[in-house]
Amino acid sequence: xxxxxxxxxxxxxxxxxxxxxxxxxxxxxxxxxxxxxxxxxxxxxxxxxxxxxxxxxxxxxxxxxxxxxxxxxxxxxxxxxxxxxxxxxxxxxxxxxxxxxxxxxxxxxxxxxxxxxxxxxxxxxxxxxxxxxxxxxxxxxxxxxxxxxxxxxxxxxxxxxxxxxxxxxxxxxxxxxxxxxxxxxxxxxxxxxxxxxxxxxxxxxxxxxxxxxxxxxxxxxxxxxxxxxxxxxxxxxxxxxxxxxxxxxxxxxxxxxxxxxxxxxxxxxxxxxxxxxxxxxxxxxxxxxxxxxxxxxxxxxxxxxxxxxxxxxxxxxxxxxxxxxxx
Amino acid sequence: xxxxxxxxxxxxxxxxxxxxxxxxxxxxxxxxxxxxxxxxxxxxxxxxxxxxxxxxxxxxxxxxxxxxxxxxxxxxxxxxxxxxxxxxxxxxxxxxxxxxxxxxxxxxxxxxxxxxxxxxxxxxxxxxxxxxxxxxxxxxxxxxxxxxxxxxxxxxxxxxxxxxxxxxxxxxxxxxxxxxxxxxxxxxxxxxxxxxxxxxxxxxxxxxxxxxxxxxxxxxxxxxxxxxxxxxxxxxxxxxxxxxxxxxxxxxxxxx
Numbered sequence: 001x002x003x004x005x006x007x008x009x010x011x012x013x014x015x016x017x018x019x020x021x022x023x024x025x026x027x028x029x030x031x032x033x034x035x036x037x038x039x040x041x042x043x044x045x046x047x048x049x050x051x052x053x054x055x056x057x058x059x060x061x062x063x064x065x066x067x068x069x070x071x072x073x074x075x076x077x078x079x080x081x082x083x084x085x086x087x088x089x090x091x092x093x094x095x096x097x098x099x100x101x102x103x104x105x106x107x108x109x110x111x112x113x114x115x116x117x118x119x120x121x122x123x124x125x126x127x128x129x130x131x132x133x134x135x136x137x138x139x140x141x142x143x144x145x146x147x148x149x150x151x152x153x154x155x156x157x158x159x160x161x162x163x164x165x166x167x168x169x170x171x172x173x174x175x176x177x178x179x180x181x182x183x184x185x186x187x188x189x190x191x192x193x194x195x196x197x198x199x200x201x202x203x204x205x206x207x208x209x210x211x212x213x214x215x216x217x218x219x220x221x222x223x224x225x226x227x228x229x230x231x232x233x234x235x236x237x238x239x240x241x242x243x244x245x246x247x248x249x250x251x252x253x254x255x256x257x258x259x260x261x262x263x264x265x266x267x268x269x270x271x272x273x274x275x276x277x278x279x280x281x282x283x284x285x286x287x288x289x290x291x292x293x294x295x296x297x298x299x300x301x302x303x304x305x306x307x308x309x310x311x312x313x314x315x316x317x318x319x320x321x322x323x324x325x326x327x
Numbered sequence: 328x329x330x331x332x333x334x335x336x337x338x339x340x341x342x343x344x345x346x347x348x349x350x351x352x353x354x355x356x357x358x359x360x361x362x363x364x365x366x367x368x369x370x371x372x373x374x375x376x377x378x379x380x381x382x383x384x385x386x387x388x389x390x391x392x393x394x395x396x397x398x399x400x401x402x403x404x405x406x407x408x409x410x411x412x413x414x415x416x417x418x419x420x421x422x423x424x425x426x427x428x429x430x431x432x433x434x435x436x437x438x439x440x441x442x443x444x445x446x447x448x449x450x451x452x453x454x455x456x457x458x459x460x461x462x463x464x465x466x467x468x469x470x471x472x473x474x475x476x477x478x479x480x481x482x483x484x485x486x487x488x489x490x491x492x493x494x495x496x497x498x499x500x501x502x503x504x505x506x507x508x509x510x511x512x513x514x515x516x517x518x519x520x521x522x523x524x525x526x527x528x529x530x531x532x533x534x535x536x537x538x539x540x541x542x543x544x545x546x547x548x549x550x551x552x553x554x555x556x557x558x559x560x561x562x563x564x565x566x567x568x569x570x571x572x573x574x575x576x577x578x579x580x581x582x583x
Binding site: 079080081208211212214215216218219221222223224225226264268269270271272 | 375378379380400401402403404407408409410411413414415416417418419420421424425428429432433434476480
């Protein structure tokens with residue numbers, strides 16, 4: 001019964017959060033007055049809706065969905081409940097690319113230089129992980145390749161921070177790294193939606209193969225699952241979705257880790273349905289987190305989205321580690 | 328008789344070591360075949376190659392006369408069911424959902440498919456476990472659920488790597504009788520790796536004796552497992568007893 005209700009419930013939750021995200025913000029207006037003003041065609045309110053709240057909402061939706069599905073797919077592929085999207089190296093690569101764009105001032109020269117440089121970084125580091133991981137046949141090799149590539153990206157980001165000429169540039173980079181979906185344009189959204197959609201489509205198609213992988217790699221192979229092809233599909237799909245998400249929003253941790261865990265018991269641990277449910281849960285989590293950062297501190301500096309997800313996600317992670325370790 | 332599984336001069340190297348060499352074998356449908364040999368003889372590798380999990384460097388494996396490499400992967404589940412020795416789920420699936428992994432979509436979509444899975448669990452005396460998370464079951468119960476998953480595939484061939492290893496004696500005997508029925512009545516080719524020579528000789532239509540990656544002999548169990556081969560391959564002396572009109576092979580003592 002609860003499984004039948006899960007999809008409509010998640011959909012309803014996401015729709016409500018989208019509406020809330022479009023309704024609530026920094027204007028001193030009641031929700032009713034806000035929508036009445038938008039309806040009446042007030043140019044300022046329409047500008048706020050289209051230029052500020054709409055991109056922000058769409059990004060939270062897309063980035064959350066990308067992180068949720070990528071996390072679910074990687075946890076199934078690696079047969080490890082603690083796997084998260086950053087493992088494919090796309091997060092580190094996108095961060096590195098974006099930080100380079102900020103450091104050398106490309107981002108200031110052209111508005112799309114930041115996300116495009118992020119894409120390039122994600123593509124480069126993920127290719128490195130793919131080359132390292134697809135040579136071997138083991139899951140452990142894949143995890144190690146991801147960890148190594150991520151560490152290298154982090155090291156290079158630190159190097160750039162270290163070499164940063166002035167405090168202002170450093171602040172800009174650090175703020176970007178903290179992760180946020182605020183102050184992005186519709187142009188940014190249009191740029192990242194196609195790769196995210198492509199990545200999600202690729203990942204969602206792997207449901208049956210990931211379901212069979214519950215058995216173990218050999219039994220799955222005898223059921224006709226081609227492991228090299230599955231690995232490639234999940235890595236490329238996750239890299240596209242997560243790379244694009246990180247290139248536009250910075251690194252937002254824990255959503256990809258937590259979303260699959262929240263929904264898995266509700267779909268009887270079926271990896272294929274976990275993918276779909278994690279998409280809804282990831283989107284809902286990120287929309288809720290983005291609403292929270294707006295409402296928590298309405299008058300001072302906004303708490304960064306990535307900071308909030310980490311603050312909430314880290315204890316959850318710890319709890320999962322303890323649960324996995326328990327006999 | 329129809330030829331289900333065929334090895335022709337199959338050789339397999341893994342990590343620089345030759346694990347199978349020059350294996351020729353033809354398996355007829357409708358027979359229960361026991362794969363025997365000491366630890367490290369290559370039994371598991373033989374099964375992996377037969378199941379298509381590992382591709383041999385030399386020779387080729389044919390399923391129903393068709394080279395394995397040319398059989399589309401979508402047809403594999405209906406042709407061959409393979410039960411590895413290890414049974415390690417990474418998620419606490421219900422036993423019924425685990426059995427359903429053998430279905431075409433990997434899950435139950437229709438009431439007949441549900442019946443098929445419940446029947447498979449019933450065959451291995453595990454119908455009462457259907458709703459339990461597999462990860463909470465005992466080793467022997469898990470092994471029976473794993474076998475039920477293979478049955479649910481309703482494949483033309485069934486390969487199982489030591490399916491008796493964790494079973495109590497009663498379930499071991501029942502499982503062997505069941506596997507023999509699957510072979511004789513449903514016309515499948517069933518190949519199982521096992522260490523219990525007594526049971527292999529009693530239940531199998533044929534045994535295939537592996538030693539250091541080679542197929543030493545294949546055929547009637549009591550003929551293959553003769554005094555000389557048992558001494559050379561296992562370093563073992565066996566007794567033969569007459570019990571209820573059957574000849575029972577009983578491993579007795581290591582040779583000096």
